[in-house]
Amino acid sequence: MHFSPAPMHIPDGFLSILVSVVMWILSIFAIGYSLKRVSQDIGERQVPLMGVLAAAIFAGQMLNFAVAGGTSGHLMGAAIATILLGPWAAVLVMTSVVSIQALIFQDGGLLALGANIFNMAIVGVAVSYVTYQLVYRLSGKRPWGIFAGGFLAAWLSIVITALGVGLQLALSGTSPANIAIPAMAAIHAIIGIGEGLITTGVLAFVYATRPDLITRQEAPPSKAGVVWVVGLLLAVALAILSPLASSRPDGLEWVAEQKGFLDTAQGTVYNIIPDYVLPGVSNEAIATVLAGILGIILVLGVAMGIGYLRRHRQQASDQ
Amino acid sequence: MHVHFLDPYRPRSSPVHALDPRLKLVLTLGFILTTALVPPGAWPVYILLLAIVLSVEIISDLGVGTVLKRSALALPFVLAAVPILFTIPGTALWSIQIGPWELVLSAAGLERFASIAAKSWISVQAAIILASSTPFPELLAAMRAIRIPRLLVAIFSLMWRYLFVLVDEALRLLRARASRSGRSDQPGLKTGGSLAWRGRVAGGMAGNLFLRAYERSERIYMAMLARGYDGEIRKEPLPRLGPGGWLLLGVGLSVYLILLVVSLIL
Numbered sequence A: 001m002h003f004s005p006a007p008m009h010i011p012d013g014f015l016s017i018l019v020s021v022v023m024w025i026l027s028i029f030a031i032g033y034s035l036k037r038v039s040q041d042i043g044e045r046q047v048p049l050m051g052v053l054a055a056a057i058f059a060g061q062m063l064n065f066a067v068a069g070g071t072s073g074h075l076m077g078a079a080i081a082t083i084l085l086g087p088w089a090a091v092l093v094m095t096s097v098v099s100i101q102a103l104i105f106q107d108g109g110l111l112a113l114g115a116n117i118f119n120m121a122i123v124g125v126a127v128s129y130v131t132y133q134l135v136y137r138l139s140g141k142r143p144w145g146i147f148a149g150g151f152l153a154a155w156l157s158i159v160i161t162a163l164g165v166g167l168q169l170a171l172s173g174t175s176p177a178n179i180a181i182p183a184m185a186a187i188h189a190i191i192g193i194g195e196g197l198i199t200t201g202v203l204a205f206v207y208a209t210r211p212d213l214i215t216r217q218e219a220p221p222s223k224a225g226v227v228w229v230v231g232l233l234l235a236v237a238l239a240i241l242s243p244l245a246s247s248r249p250d251g252l253e254w255v256a257e258q259k260g261f262l263d264t265a266q267g268t269v270y271n272i273i274p275d276y277v278l279p280g281v282s283n284e285a286i287a288t289v290l291a292g293i294l295g296i297i298l299v300l301g302v303a304m305g306i307g308y309l310r311r312h313r314q315q316a317s318d319q
Numbered sequence B: 001m002h003v004h005f006l007d008p009y010r011p012r013s014s015p016v017h018a019l020d021p022r023l024k025l026v027l028t029l030g031f032i033l034t035t036a037l038v039p040p041g042a043w044p045v046y047i048l049l050l051a052i053v054l055s056v057e058i059i060s061d062l063g064v065g066t067v068l069k070r071s072a073l074a075l076p077f078v079l080a081a082v083p084i085l086f087t088i089p090g091t092a093l094w095s096i097q098i099g100p101w102e103l104v105l106s107a108a109g110l111e112r113f114a115s116i117a118a119k120s121w122i123s124v125q126a127a128i129i130l131a132s133s134t135p136f137p138e139l140l141a142a143m144r145a146i147r148i149p150r151l152l153v154a155i156f157s158l159m160w161r162y163l164f165v166l167v168d169e170a171l172r173l174l175r176a177r178a179s180r181s182g183r184s185d186q187p188g189l190k191t192g193g194s195l196a197w198r199g200r201v202a203g204g205m206a207g208n209l210f211l212r213a214y215e216r217s218e219r220i221y222m223a224m225l226a227r228g229y230d231g232e233i234r235k236e237p238l239p240r241l242g243p244g245g246w247l248l249l250g251v252g253l254s255v256y257l258i259l260l261v262v263s264l265i266l
Helices: A017-041 A043-060 A078-085 A087-105 A113-138 A143-171 A177-209 A211-218 A224-247 A251-270 A285-318 B021-037 B043-059 B064-081 B107-133 B136-145 B150-180 B195-226 B243-265
Strands: A065-068 A071-073 B092-098 B101-106
Touching (some): A017 A113, A017 B021, A017 B150, A043 A087, A043 B150, A078 A113, A078 A143, A078 A177, A087 A113, A143 A177, A177 A211, A177 B195, B021 B043, B021 B136, B043 B064, B043 B107, B043 B243, B064 B107, B092 B107, B101 B107, B150 B195
Antiparallel strands (some): A065 A071, B092 B101
16 A cells, blocks of 8 residues: 655656755745744744644545545545644645655655755645635634635645646756646636535634644744745745736647746756766767666666676575 | 564574664665665666675675565656656657657666666665664664754654554554444445545544544653653663674675775776
């Protein structure tokens, strides 16, 4: 049994170096700031809570339900973590979930981890927080505001996260913007309903048994303003930018331009090494193929030799 | 010791398993970075990278087949890159008429697509080797050694400690739901409630899981306090890296550098 990889986790190889590095920088900055806030606000008591809840979100992603035609809805968890823990701790919890998924279960790549953390732990949490608080306050802090806010926060966090994934793939030249972004948005507008339904179910259960856990978050954490600004900016930017990017009539040209731009950006990295040409090797396809084959035989030969020797020695020591 | 089916660690007595976890972490990350930096279409370098992963799989006794089987997990994402087969302009290789659209498979598009798939496949194998040859506590120590913040590593370690407990709990919840739910063989008889109802049931299960986790975390905190927890999880630091370790690190990183230079010259 294994976890079906959700289309949210980008594996390695799909993002250009530039996009990966920029996303890592943004994520590290956001995680660092959340760490500072969490240790100021709540301190050591939260470490077991955050660790065990991160494990619960990981396990909760296994709880699926049939939607239609063999597809099933399951949880990403950013909205639930935000509502139960507040934005700063939720960023850390979701970061842990996404990191462990990448490190241990290869659900998402290691170089792409920065982008995955940015999408699921930062965009997901910021969008959830802003949506939930907005609906909850508009409802006059009545219980239906919790459920409606939870549903909307969950749905929107999935859709906006998906837009982010689509945009990153398009910027990396991996998938054309006019296909990737609308496709991601459409698929996740449906998947998001599943997330919304489960999130509402969780909130209904927790509200019936331990209402204090939900209402505890009413007092805004310190520097909540930052989350409001960042969350609104992210949601609005992704919601406006990505359809704009994909609805340009000459979407293909746009991607080509974008690709050209990225190639130039990567070119500067590659130009650090001067255009030195190996004599007799450059531009000769046969020579390169031969060199490649020779290299493989060498490397594999050494490896098999070591493996053979080790097995031999083990057998000798067993006797 | 209880061995969980989810834990990817496979104990073997190979040199790869015995390697210092810091070296393994840095070398794996360096390998994936190198793979990402190799320009598209540098096939000989891709093949060399693949040869390196395959040889490590052989040396590590993990079994090439096992690693390859696991690596198939990441393949479905390749679908996201399929459109570039047809959208990058270049020499046409093949074309197909679907309704009003004509899809043209270009050589440049094919090269880019194959590069992405190859990079992804090679990188995921490196990550699998790291996870299957290193016990997670050692990986945590390595993360501390490369200066990942203490609080974050503490959350990772507690998450790992209770992951299997909670996954087992989730599986029990699923089993309970399956045994409560009946299904009729009679055709046309609808079983199960509406979509919203099913969502609510799954949500109730997840809520149950979260509450149990929440209350468990309170008990854990009390137990930690009783054992003298003061906000810091202390661990014996890893021993200093010996000259052999530094040598290996230097050799590994220079191999990556050489591969990169070669890929740029080609």
